[in-house]
Amino acid sequence: MELLRVRIERAGYEERDDVVKDVGFALEAGRLVGLIGPNGAGKSTTIKAILGLIKLTKGEVSFCGPEGTYAYIPEHPILYEELTLWEHLELAAAAYGLTEERFRKRAEELLARFRLGDVRDHLTTSFSKGMQQKVMLVIGFLTKPDVYIVDEPFIGLDPKATKELLDTLNEERRRGAAILMSTHVLDTAERICDSFVLLNGGETVAQGDLEHIRRQCGKPGATLFECFHTLT
Incomplete structure (x- = not known):
């Protein structure tokens, strides 16, 4: 069951209205999708566009869960x-x-x-x-919303708090929530995410589970870290 559907044709600001272009994906119940990319790739703009915080956005974002509810956990408190x-x-x-x-x-x-x-x-x-x-x-x-949008959640957390965060995310997934998580912690992302949206230069350069990402960058058996550096 889809809980969030995103199709951003373009999104940006007055000085540049195409910081992000042609980004599309869906979040299904119980799934965790990693939004991955180097600094300046468009991750924050994508999140802001999903949340309706960017006026210059062309596209469609639908929260289509039973309650249509979401929670946003920002990078900076x-x-x-x-x-x-x-x-x-x-x-x-x-x-x-x-x-x-x-x-x-x-x-x-x-x-x-x-x-x-x-x-x-x-x-x-x-x-x-x-x-x-x-x-x-x-x-x-x-x-306990339908969808969580989590931006760089591991910054500043000690190992015990990180474990509690991961345990809570897993509980929410079992409950049926969907999670979109932007992070630079690629080893953790590889371990916990079901699939990935890899951005570079404001566009999607790869999308899918790790096996699919490996095929797209031509590196069978590669880690997410290795795929990331090949594609960006």
Whole structure:
């Protein structure tokens, strides 16, 4: 079952409206798709176009799941200086219309999982970069949407937090959610992603599972890292 369908003919900005062109793919329930590419390849523009944040976008993006819901976990934490961790979660719950019972149960579970329970009443400005990134993960996982769009989630996370992130992503996949994940951590991407969209120069240069990517770059048995460097 498709939960997200993307067909971007072109997307960009006033100074250049074709930063991304002819990018198309679909996300199916329970699948994790890696959005891969070097810096400047168009990954961030693609994500912004999917989220409807770029005015100059031509194409079609459809969230076609049962609820049509999605969560975005950005690369750089976006937090309010005057709010505590718990107040951030309350704000997110109010925005998504979660019931108090559902919110509290899920929030407590996630705070325990990411080891943030002891700082729930602290201002997030006092947190390290890794802790702030974990706050964004907790907010993103709070609502259990149909689709997750995750941008460079491993930056700043320690090994234990990385494992908790991967475990939570796998739980959500088993629940039936679809995940689009942009990352530079290619060894992890190779291990966890079902398929890949490899961008370079704003265009798709390869797409499919690893075996298909290998065939497209003519390197049987190559790692994702090796394919990446061949194609970009």
